[in-house]
Amino acid sequence: MRKPGNDRLGETQRRHWQQTYTAHPDMYGTAPSAPATHAAELFRSAGARTVLELGAGQGRDSLFFARSGFDVAATDFSPAGLEQLTAHAAESGLTGRVTTLLHDVRNPLPLPDDSIDAAFAHMLLCMALSTEEIHSAVAEVRRVLRPGGTFVYTVRHTGDAHYSTGIPRGDDIYEHGGFAVHFFGRALVEDLATGWDLREIHPFDEGDLPRRLWCVTQTVPWNT
Template identity: 50%
Template sequence: MSEQPDRSVLDAQRSHWDSTLDANTDMFGLEPSEAAQAATARFRAEGVGTVLELGAGQGRDTFPLSEAGFAVTAVDYSEIGLARIQGRARELDAAVATCSCDVREALPFPDASFDACYSHMLFCMALTTAELHHLGAEIRRVLTPGGLVFYTARTTDDAHSGAGTTRGDDMFEQGGFVVHFFSPTLVEELAEGFEILDRFEFEEGGLPRRLVAVTMRRRPDDD
């Protein structure tokens, strides 16, 4: 029988992220990720104005997106990460909104309030498959019909997939971090209500992490 996700283990990730981001200022660096650069090009081409960023961390992609001219709302459940973003926003005089929120719950925004959603390495956090489906439905709700999602997730081709402690639902814990490794099937399943426009694989960091970047559009006739 496969391992059932243990709620208390998954819940503990929040304080783990807080302490990790507290101990590592600019943990992922200050340069925009390859994902943010690709998303910026796509969002510009589609005339996007407002962007919801989920799992913003310390904002390495938040500020490049803001500098590119998008009105960014950065969401994370780490108060430490959000405090870093707010501090940088003051330093840079950047108009970035922040929101403390656990994406396993309803997103605290009205229907159809964003043109696009950007999310680098949040989907592959300690979220069960059921929670990912709920998140997909919530993103659909807060996006305008025809709105775009650009997300990335570590994949089952990643060197850490299948390694460490199994946590159920293709989640594995290594070095205190629980990661949900995405199969091509999961990418397809999460596209319910969306049309997949593009997907590409890329690597990041020293391991390297192996990721998939997926661009989807909320179906214009979806209401």
């Protein structure tokens, strides 16, 4: 059961992202993120055809996956972000390859078991989610992935310059400029890989601060 404080923070973050996407179309640009280009190579080598993106936002990575030949289910809790994604897909002739789903990652995914080949989440899991909610979200990804399916996700970690600064929200969550971030320790990454095959934990930097992140790759065992 979610705690009332977590629900209030989550709703505040939903409104903040909605306002941000509305005020700043293409705030991250249209080029794919480096983790998305890395993930696409992994997905292709694994023979994936379908990709689920959690926290797709305005869609730069979902559209890249679609241009790369994957059928994409793009989820986000911001209608504004998904509306912009849908418009860009239409402009690019990718409507047939991209499906959008309005979805809060704290809730179960509206997808059947074993229905997706690969999943991607760039900084979604390090949003304003409790450790319990993060575990539930990853369990949902595992449920919808087929055996052998690949999950690539990125998170800001406790080596980041913003860790333990700003407004503390508990559970290693700190707020800066209206954005709440859950910073990951190595133990949390390893806990989330329980029941998976953990393939890689790759550190990288992004942005001008820079943000310090891990790119994590884990797969569903074939013998499940």
